[in-house]
Amino acid sequence: MIGQRDTVNGAHFAFTDRWGGVSAVPYEELNLGGAVGDDPQAVRTNRELAAKSLGLDPGEVVWMNQVHGNDVAVVDGPWDSTAGIPPVDAIVTVRRGRALAVLTADCVPVLLADPVAGIAAAAHAGRPGMIAGVVPAALRAMMELGAEPHRIVARTGPAVCGRCYEVPEPMRAEVAAVEPAAYAETSWGTPAVDVAAGVHAQLERFGVGDRAQSPVCTLESDDHFSYRRGRTTGRLAGYVWLD
Known part of the structure; x- marks a missing residue:
């Protein structure tokens, strides 16, 4: 259920795998995405199971309506159910104990x-979002609230790797023109993009030194959902919160 977990100075980071939930094929088992065609009750149950396994209140986790952009929202608690969830790809909170979540299936x-300032953020960085600068936008929002880059701890979770993320050459050139570190080649010698490498390069330029990247490639791992592998599939989640 929780494939990876890390705690640094009271900052908690967790990433799920696909097992331990109740969803049926093709979303088996722990699909946490509510907009992929799965049974809504199964998704609610899965979110409850995942949150409780982390010691979190399922109803207090803040989710996003992700659209591959670079908009950031500062949040205090879950969205007003009557207003709906706005389209954002990064959320930031200054409330300790408030868990933020991000959904992915290759991104x-x-x-x-920042454990000292008590500021946490979660961001969804696919190829479009990485180019648009969603991670720098999240960092700037954190800094405006008092975070210091040298204190920020960054963790990136399972994602498709640069050896597998094949793209047309014009697309690779377009991405590399914005973020050279994302330039990659597949293991079979064709053009590729390494989104995680691009994200970590952006973090480094901001002065974020405490960074770690998951070794898991979602396309290669049967324990993780991959949109490129399955198209109709579930979503993994990453959670961050502060004591």
């Missing part, structure tokens, strides 16, 4: 925390 889930 890079980015979790950030």
Whole structure:
């Protein structure tokens, strides 16, 4: 259920795998995405199971309506159910104990925390979002609230790797023109993009030194959902919160 977990100075980071939930094929088992065609009750149950396994209140986790952009929202608690969830790809909170979540199935889930300032953030960085600068936008929002880059801890979760993310050459050139570190080649010698490498390069330029990247490639791992592998599939989640 929780494939990876890390705690640094009271900042908690966790990434799920696909097992331990109740969803049926093709979303088996722990699909946490509510907009992929799965049974809504199964998704609610899965979110409850995942949250409780982390010691979190399922109703207090803040989710996003992700659209591959670079908009950031500062949040205090879950969205007003009557107003709906706005389209954002990064959320930031100054409330300790408030868990933020990001959904992925090949894109890079980015979790950030400044334990001293008590500021946490979660960002969804696919290829479009990485180019648009969603991670720098999240970092700037954190800094405006008092975070210091040298104190920020960054963790990126399971995502498709640069050896597998094949793209047309014009697309690779377009991405590399914005973020050279994302230039990659597949293991079979064709053009590729390494989104995680691009994200970590952006973090480094901001002065974020405490960074770690998951070794899991979602396309290669049967324990993780991959949109490129399955198209109709579930979503993994990354969670971040502060004591």
